[in-house]
Amino acid sequence: MQALKVQQLSSDLSGVEFVDGRAPNRSSDEVLVRVHAASLNYPDLLMTRGEYQFKPEPPFISGLELAGQVIEADPDSGFAPGDRVMGGNKIGAFAEIASIPVRGLSPIPEGVDYASAAAMGAAYSTAYTGLVELCDLQADQWVLIHGASGGVGLAAVDLAKALGAKVIAATGVEAKREKVAELYRADEVILAEGRFREQVSETTGGALADIVFDPVGGDIFDESTRCTAFGGKLVVVGFTSGRIATVAANIPLIKGFSIVGLRAGEYARRFPGRGASITAAIAQLASTKQISPAIDRVLPLSRWREGFEAMKNRELVGKVIFEPGS
Numbered sequence: 001m002q003a004l005k006v007q008q009l010s011s012d013l014s015g016v017e018f019v020d021g022r023a024p025n026r027s028s029d030e031v032l033v034r035v036h037a038a039s040l041n042y043p044d045l046l047m048t049r050g051e052y053q054f055k056p057e058p059p060f061i062s063g064l065e066l067a068g069q070v071i072e073a074d075p076d077s078g079f080a081p082g083d084r085v086m087g088g089n090k091i092g093a094f095a096e097i098a099s100i101p102v103r104g105l106s107p108i109p110e111g112v113d114y115a116s117a118a119a120m121g122a123a124y125s126t127a128y129t130g131l132v133e134l135c136d137l138q139a140d141q142w143v144l145i146h147g148a149s150g151g152v153g154l155a156a157v158d159l160a161k162a163l164g165a166k167v168i169a170a171t172g173v174e175a176k177r178e179k180v181a182e183l184y185r186a187d188e189v190i191l192a193e194g195r196f197r198e199q200v201s202e203t204t205g206g207a208l209a210d211i212v213f214d215p216v217g218g219d220i221f222d223e224s225t226r227c228t229a230f231g232g233k234l235v236v237v238g239f240t241s242g243r244i245a246t247v248a249a250n251i252p253l254i255k256g257f258s259i260v261g262l263r264a265g266e267y268a269r270r271f272p273g274r275g276a277s278i279t280a281a282i283a284q285l286a287s288t289k290q291i292s293p294a295i296d297r298v299l300p301l302s303r304w305r306e307g308f309e310a311m312k313n314r315e316l317v318g319k320v321i322f323e324p325g326s
Contacts, residue, residue, distance in 0.1 A: 063093025
């Protein structure tokens, strides 16, 4: 089968190869899936460099999430050959065939195609866990969402709008503002650079943001501490800026807000009942067309470098979908 394999860690993707290899062997707690679509996520890029918190030893097949059809599964797994499934594992999705733990898969919602299903899982689970589970998002709250042109940020904008929030979508690239506004009807789209607190204050009528959702970190986090309302929550999602910010403890004390760490996958593993509820809630929203992931481009897996480079160069508005075998 064709697959994308990280042969060795490298800073420039030189250790990544598109290869022909053997299909994986399935263990009893796994489901063998023919992959129709696989979604590129920022951790996939980080893992090629050894910079993600999960550090698999090369060689390994890259790819966090996929959508496809079941080839083979144990009778008690809840899946049968031909079932349409979505989900994934930390690695292994960028291949024609993948063997995925049963707990990592769920049925594709009715009416959702493979590309959208592949784009939905990790991004929307992260957004839902952060906004709803950890922050108890309510209709009419102001939500400031950074990285709003990336997969997770766009999912957070889409979800927050679907749940009735008032959304300020923030991107660091001026050329992306119009596209972000067009996709999900954010109440305001701002360029997040320098001192953007005044833009947030003006948009909210001085109330600032009840929830700040930050996958960027660095200078964006620093300024976001000035944008969070009293009693609000600043959600730490990641550090795509490359700098892990720090904050003096007196700032959240004086301003009366909470800093919340978000690890959606770990949350679902530690609280499997809540994880199942999150998956079901997202499926319901998707099947009723209340949410729909933004896809920037669909590529054959053989053109993997184009997708990775576009992510690295911050060219994307939405997700890259790879189609193995095409």
